[in-house]
Every structure is written in structure tokens, then in C-alpha cells.
Amino acid sequence: MELFLQQLFNGIMFGSTYAIVALGLTLVMGILNIPNFAHGHLYMLGGYCLFFFAGTLGLGYWAGMVLSVAALGLVGVLMEKFVYRPLNDQPHINAFIAAVGSLLFLESFALVVWGPQGLRIPNPHPQAIELLGITMSVQRLLVIIGAIVLIAGLHLFMKKTIAGATIEAVAQNREGAMLTGINVNRVSAMTFAISTGTAAVAASLISPIFMLSPSMGAILGMKAFVIVILGGMGSVPGAILGGYLLGLIEALGGGYISAAYKDVFAFAALILILSIKPTGLFGKREV
Numbered sequence: 001m002e003l004f005l006q007q008l009f010n011g012i013m014f015g016s017t018y019a020i021v022a023l024g025l026t027l028v029m030g031i032l033n034i035p036n037f038a039h040g041h042l043y044m045l046g047g048y049c050l051f052f053f054a055g056t057l058g059l060g061y062w063a064g065m066v067l068s069v070a071a072l073g074l075v076g077v078l079m080e081k082f083v084y085r086p087l088n089d090q091p092h093i094n095a096f097i098a099a100v101g102s103l104l105f106l107e108s109f110a111l112v113v114w115g116p117q118g119l120r121i122p123n124p125h126p127q128a129i130e131l132l133g134i135t136m137s138v139q140r141l142l143v144i145i146g147a148i149v150l151i152a153g154l155h156l157f158m159k160k161t162i163a164g165a166t167i168e169a170v171a172q173n174r175e176g177a178m179l180t181g182i183n184v185n186r187v188s189a190m191t192f193a194i195s196t197g198t199a200a201v202a203a204s205l206i207s208p209i210f211m212l213s214p215s216m217g218a219i220l221g222m223k224a225f226v227i228v229i230l231g232g233m234g235s236v237p238g239a240i241l242g243g244y245l246l247g248l249i250e251a252l253g254g255g256y257i258s259a260a261y262k263d264v265f266a267f268a269a270l271i272l273i274l275s276i277k278p279t280g281l282f283g284k285r286e287v
Contacts, residue, residue, distance in 0.1 A: 002133040007255035008248070013140045015247025016147030020202040021220060022227035022239040023151065024195035030234025031171040031191050034084050034095055038102035039199060040221020044214065045106055046072045046200030047207040048114055051121050061124035065204040069197045076196030077189045084192075085185065103221070110214035118211035125208075143205045150201055151240060154194070158236075167191055171234075219263060226270045232280030241281060245269070 025039045049071045054064025083102060087094045125138035158164035169177045170187045178184050210216075227246055231238020249269050254262040273281065 003255060004252075005132055006134040007251045009134055009136055009140075010255075011248035011251030012244065013143050013247070014251060015244035016144045017202050017206050017243075018220075018223060018227055018247050019240045019243030020147050020150055020198050020205075022224045022231070022243045023154065023236065024198035025224045026228050026231070026234060026236055026239040027167075027191055028195045029228060030236070031167060032080075032084075032188055035092075035099060036084075036102075036195070037096070037099035037221065037225075038079075038106060039195070039224055040217035040219075041103040041106040042072060042075065042196050042217070043199040043203045043220055044110060044212075044217030045075065046196075046203035047121075047212045047216070048110055048119075049200065050204045050207055051114070051119055051212060055121060061121075061208070065201070068204050069200040072196040072200035073193040076192035076194075079196070080189045080192035081185075085188065103217070107214050107217070114212075114214070116214060118213045120211050121207045123208040137209075139205075139208050143209075146201065146205045150198065154198070155236075163190065223263075223266050226266050230270060230273055230280055232282035235280065235282035238280055238282035 021039070021043055025036060028034050028036045028039070046068050049068035050061075050064045052064075053059050053067045053071075054061050057064075059067070079102065083098050084095060087098060123137075123139055125142065127138045129136045129138065129141070158168060166177070166182050166187050167190070169180070169182060170184055170191075174184060177187075223246065227242040228239055230245070231240075231242035246266055246269065249265045250262045253265040
């Protein structure tokens with residue numbers, strides 16, 4: 001029973017990270033229809049930005065997180081403006097190539113600046129709490145709490161603010177939004193900033209637990225796309241549920257079967273669920 005509870009906690013913690021990252025990717029894919037394959041590497045860059053601000057400059061963990069989110073938000077705006085916006089009227093394959101080029105650039109940039117060796121951010125909250133026979137570190141609890149706060153905050157932003165309403169308007173009908181006077185380019189840039197900012201939040205929360213490496217975004221980027229497909233393309237609730245579902249599958253499978261095949265479970269779940277529901281958990285069949 002203790003093993004189950006421990007793996008359940010770990011699964012929720014991993015699922016929180018996956019949900020945050022997949023949520024940002026869903027916004028870009030669902031609203032702008034851009035397959036941003038570099039999203040996992042933007043997550044990686046967020047971790048290194050935290051290392052730079054909190055470690056190299058010595059500004060502290062929380063200040064470093066805020067600056068990392070701001071820096072990644074700026075990167076998102078620049079990426080949308082200079083990489084994807086010029087491809088709006090081009091075939092989708094062009095955006096795909098641009099995304100692949102972006103992820104290669106980001107990984108190479110991290111290799112040049114920080115080197116190939118793994119780096120570790122000192123854990124600002126190394127304390128542990130024992131409950132029901134399981135050990136929960138404070139930092140892992142912060143990952144879960146941070147995900148809940150971020151998801152709730154983003155929901156309120158989308159539903160209760162004018163900026164959120166404009167994003168949803170562009171998602172529903174880009175041309176119609178333009179005709180009503182909405183600055184679509186500004187909305188696209190804002191959406192990218194939110195997407196990359198959420199990736200930085202996820203990286204900042206999880207980086208004190210695991211080491212940083214230039215390749216850390218590759219597998220997470222693939223998992224984020226698995227989650228988006230599992231949840232249904234463009235579905236925010238699907239991305240959240242898919243993230244937690246994937247985290248639980250990995251944790252329970254790693255605990256009871258083998259941790260060596262932990263990453264395989266994600267793709268096995270994708271095949272199983274799509275064989276039953278091809279449109280994903282919350283996807284709608286086109287008519």
C-alpha cells in the first residue's frame with residue numbers, strides 16, 4: 001500500500017509538470033494552428049535561465065523563476081514574430097521545418113553556453129514531509145501546488161478577461177476576429193508568450209529536483225505532443241487530463257513493472273487510447 005501511495009504521489013507530481021507543458025503547447029496548436037516542436041526545448045531553456053538568474057547571478061530561486069518566465073515570454077514573442085508569423089500564408093510543412101530548426105538552434109545554444117555536462121540547481125526547499133507512510137519533499141509538493149494555481153489562473157484569464165476573450169475569438173475564427181478589429185498578430189504574440197512562460201514555470205518548479213541538460217527537452221517535447229493527441233487536438237481540459245494520466249501511468253508502471261521502460265508507457269498509452277477513441281479523450285469528430 002505504501003508503494004502504491006508513493007508512486008501515486010510521484011505520478012501526480014510528474015503529471016503536474018506534463019500538464020503545464022502540454023497546456024502551453026495546446027494553446028499554440030489549438031489557437032494558432034502551429035506545431036511548435038521546439039516547445040520541449042523552450043522548457044529546457046527555461047531551466048537554464050533559472051540556473052543563470054538564481055545561480056550565476058545569485059538572485060535567489062523565486063526571483064530567478066520570475067525572471068526566467070519573463071525571459072521565456074520575450075523569447076516566445078520573438079519566435080512568433082520572426083519565425084512563425086512570416087509563414088502564416090505558407091504550406092504547413094514550412095512551419096514544421098521552422099520548428100525543427102528552432103529546436104536544433106536552442107539545443108546547440110545551450111551546448112555552447114552551458115556545455116554538455118549536467119548542471120544542478122540547489123534545492124531551495126530540501127525539507128521532507130511524511131504522511132501515510134510516504135515521503136513527500138516540499139519541492140515536489142510545490143510542483144503540484146504550482147500546477148493547480150497556474151491552471152486555475154489561466155482558466156480565469158481566458159474566461160474573465162478581455163485579452164482571454166480575444167484569444168478565444170482568434171481560435172474560433174481568425175478571419176472573423178480580424179474583421180471585428182482584433183489585432184491578430186498581437187494576440188498571436190501574446191499566446192506564444194503565455195505558452196513559453198508556462199514552459200518556464202514548469203522547468204523552474206522541476207529543475208531543483210532533476211539535473212539540467214541540453215537534451216532534456218527532447219523527450220518531454222515528444223511526451224507533450226503525445227498528451228495533446230491523447231487529450232484531443234486543441235482541447236485544454238484534454239491536455240490537463242492527459243498530462244496527469246500520463247504521469248500516473250509512468251509512475252505506476254515504473255513502480256510495479258520496470259522503471260527502465262517508463263518512457264515506453266507513454267507511447268503504449270497513446271496507441272491504446274487512440275485505437276479506442278481516434279479523436280482523443282476530448283476531441284470531436286469532424287463532420
